[in-house]
Amino acid sequence: MKTLFITLLMAFSSMLFAEESIDSLRGSHDLESMSQDATVKKMAKDGDPIERNYVQQPPLIPHSIKGYRVNLNANKCMSCHSWKNYKAAGATKISQTHFEDRDGNALAEVSSRRYFCQQCHVPQANAKPLVGNNFKPLSAISDK
Amino acid sequence: MNFILKRIKPLLTVTIMASFLAGVVVWGGFNWGLEATNDENFCISCHEMKDNVFQEYKETVHYSNRTGVRATCPDCHVPKAWGPKMIRKIQASREVYHKILGTIDTPEKFEAERLHIATREWKRLKASDSLECRNCHDYESMDFVEQGQRAVAQHSVNIEQGKTCIDCHMGIAHQLPKGWEEGAKEAGLDRH
Numbered sequence: 001m002k003t004l005f006i007t008l009l010m011a012f013s014s015m016l017f018a019e020e021s022i023d024s025l026r027g028s029h030d031l032e033s034m035s036q037d038a039t040v041k042k043m044a045k046d047g048d049p050i051e052r053n054y055v056q057q058p059p060l061i062p063h064s065i066k067g068y069r070v071n072l073n074a075n076k077c078m079s080c081h082s083w084k085n086y087k088a089a090g091a092t093k094i095s096q097t098h099f100e101d102r103d104g105n106a107l108a109e110v111s112s113r114r115y116f117c118q119q120c121h122v123p124q125a126n127a128k129p130l131v132g133n134n135f136k137p138l139s140a141i142s143d144k
Numbered sequence: 145m146n147f148i149l150k151r152i153k154p155l156l157t158v159t160i161m162a163s164f165l166a167g168v169v170v171w172g173g174f175n176w177g178l179e180a181t182n183d184e185n186f187c188i189s190c191h192e193m194k195d196n197v198f199q200e201y202k203e204t205v206h207y208s209n210r211t212g213v214r215a216t217c218p219d220c221h222v223p224k225a226w227g228p229k230m231i232r233k234i235q236a237s238r239e240v241y242h243k244i245l246g247t248i249d250t251p252e253k254f255e256a257e258r259l260h261i262a263t264r265e266w267k268r269l270k271a272s273d274s275l276e277c278r279n280c281h282d283y284e285s286m287d288f289v290e291q292g293q294r295a296v297a298q299h300s301v302n303i304e305q306g307k308t309c310i311d312c313h314m315g316i317a318h319q320l321p322k323g324w325e326e327g328a329k330e331a332g333l334d335r336h
Contacts, residue, residue, distance in 0.1 A: 045292055045293075046292035046293040046294050046295070047293060048293075063292065063293070063294055064292060066205075067203070067204055067205065069315075069319050069320070071319065072322070073319065073320060073321055073322040073323075073324070074315070074319065074320035074321070074322070074324050076315065076320070079314075079315075079335050080335075085335050088334060088335065089294075089298070089335070090294070090297055090298070
């Protein structure tokens with residue numbers, strides 16, 4: 001009985017919503033019709049390091065990462081950012097904080113919670129922000 | 145004497161013509177065989193290649209790119225010059241042997257052997273100064289203004305220090321195998 005009731009309620013409410021249009025950050029459109037094609041954003045070309053906005057910010061990736069794989073077998077990022085390779089690659093050395101477990105013990109390898117670099121470090125595309133933001137960085141690290 | 149010569153002359157002509165024809169057939173067949181086994185479809189006709197490396201290669205720039213020029217398996221794995229090509233083809237008989245043995249006939253077995261096979265390719269490319277890459281890519285023809293900042297910085301260093309493409313571009317067409325650092329070190333590559 002209860003299941004039937006819930007099913008009916010769901011069917012009814014979905015009928016109600018079908019009439020309305022959906023208002024999202026990407027614009028409004030009918031549920032029935034296709035949303036506007038999102039143009040594929042091109043990734044920014046390689047550039048200089050991007051200024052950080054606050055002290056603990058994971059720095060943004062200032063280069064293309066097309067085809068770079070981070071998986072069980074290999075971590076492409078480390079082929080340039082590891083302590084062994086950073087000099088030859090002219091890349092920033094991976095932060096020492098990435099070799100600590102959550103209790104602050106030093107590890108020999110990149111900590112598993114820092115293994116998937118793109119969880120925190122992201123490349124940039126020329127996209128308009130969907131919502132405004134008036135964050136101001138600390139004067140100590142920026143003169144903006 | 146003259147009599148004997150007269151008797152065997154037609155025989156000789158026939159023999160020579162027959163050997164010539166046989167030569168054409170054998171040589172043609174040989175070359176046909178070389179061509180037929182130098183084709184991407186042949187390379188991925190065995191599931192060992194189709195299920196593993198081919199799937200990964202399909203997501204890379206050498207399979208699909210802006211200009212639509214594709215590098216196929218033999219472009220990178222089989223030398224173009226006759227001598228080296230023959231050597232590589234003879235070596236390939238070992239691969240046929242392992243195919244029959246089923247050395248890498250499951251994804252697990254493939255993964256286990258992968259570093260070993262990859263290291264062999266790295267060694268080969270390192271020794272040939274990445275000849276197969278340079279069949280298509282040439283420093284002389286690169287427009288450094290068009291290239292990314294990191295590429296320009298590294299390529300100019302490379303010209304001075306005599307590094308070769310595979311030193312830095314391992315994993316260009318497939319995912320890197322587990323333990324690649326050791327393999328790259330063993331092959332004497334720059335990045336490891």
